Amino acid sequence: MKKSDVPQDKSNLKSSGFKELCYAVDEKGEYTTEKSTGWEPKTIALDNAMEDINERIAIAKGKVERNETSPIEYYMELAKMDLPILASYVGIWQWRVKRHFNPKRFTKLSNKVLQKYADVFEINKEQLKDINHGN
Amino acid sequence: MEINFTHNQSAHCENGVVSNLMKFNGFEVSEPMVFGIGSGLLFCYLPFIKVNHAPAFTYRSMPGSIFKRFAKRVGVKIKREKFSNPKQAKARLDENLEKNNPVGLQVGVYNLTYFPDEYRFHFNAHNLVVYGKENGNYLISDPVMETVTTLTESELEKVRFAKGALAPKGHMYYPVDFPKELQLEKAIVKGIKNTCKDMLAPVPIVGVKGIKFVAKQIRKWPKKKGVKVANHYLGQLVRMQEEIGTGGGGFRYIFAAFLQEASVVLKNEQLASMSKEMTDIGDLWRDFALDASRIYKKRSKKSDGYNDIATQLETIANREEVFFKKLKKAV
Structure with a gap:
């Protein structure tokens, strides 16, 4: 991954005020680090995981209400x-x-x-x- | 009290803690170097362990093993302590801070209040450094965070005594004895050899074979488990590839950075070209995650696409097989 390709997508990391560190190569092919605000495929995976949990909570709630x-x-x-x-x-x-x-x-x-x-x-x-x- | 400790952000927590503790003790060791010497790179599929209702995958070695191997290979002695009593755990921590000794701690992520909510799962193998105490708050250097932070006494106790799989039990560790000079050459060779051995292990769920096994499973998931569960599993595969800060390559970029550094230390040109190759493989992992995300993005009920990404994964496995066989001979 080139340094310029380090993803800067929207994610909830940003709202929590931190960026993550990634390793990538610069123009000369040397490894260096670059900060990333997030990457969409991961954000989607995380969001889906949260949605799954919310679904599970909703199902459990319904079951409690139905005794x-x-x-x-x-x-x-x-x-x-x-x-x-x-x-x-x-x-x-x-x-x-x-x-x-x-x-x-x-x-x-x-x-x-x-x-x-x-x-x-x-x-x-x-x-x-x-x-x-x-x- | 505050120890004069420099916080450096890292891509991954365990490498970062080790690298930061080494730097504090006057040894310049980069994160990739720790990762490589500690043989952090791995692939493992654990279908019998369920994390968040999906099988466990890992792209790196067991928590704690990176530091253990690194220390052994460069000749650093580490002291490790576990506790059954939280009060005793706190007392020992305070004692070390009094002595100006920053310590590494294994903690659970779920109660780390400074993490975004979607990262707060019951995952118990996170690492951080405590480097002081001020007004009853512990000063925390969490390597994946950009800056230092604090936790209250009760917050720290909660994360140190998180329960479940890999419960930390207050696990505290710090280096106690160092060699006069750090001899990296032999350690690097050992680290690389170990990684090659792991990745080429004749075990169906480990290394290259493990990747191939998962590829086979992916083809079966939609039919066997239904599309909803298959999507969930796929999401888990990508989430583990991504933990925090691996840039999409499932630790492959950190390993490539290590090979580049190693080629300079060992004066081995071949390692530099192999670093480039590993970067390309990392890019393939990235593409795989991207394509996998297209499948689970819409949470669609359609089952196409699974065969394509399985093929992609098989290509990666074949590339890695060739790569590690070559790497074994390069050192």
């Missing part, structure tokens, strides 16, 4: 987590976390366990019990 899952699954998606990650954060086995997705079981959870989840998601217990709480 098909517990708010834990919704907050898990909201925090971009999956089951293994959530399990390691709360320190509870995956199969038990999965059971806590069951709305009936969820209502029976002890305050201690609820607090664990609330701490991981950085919310209070009321918010954990009701995904629309405070919104």
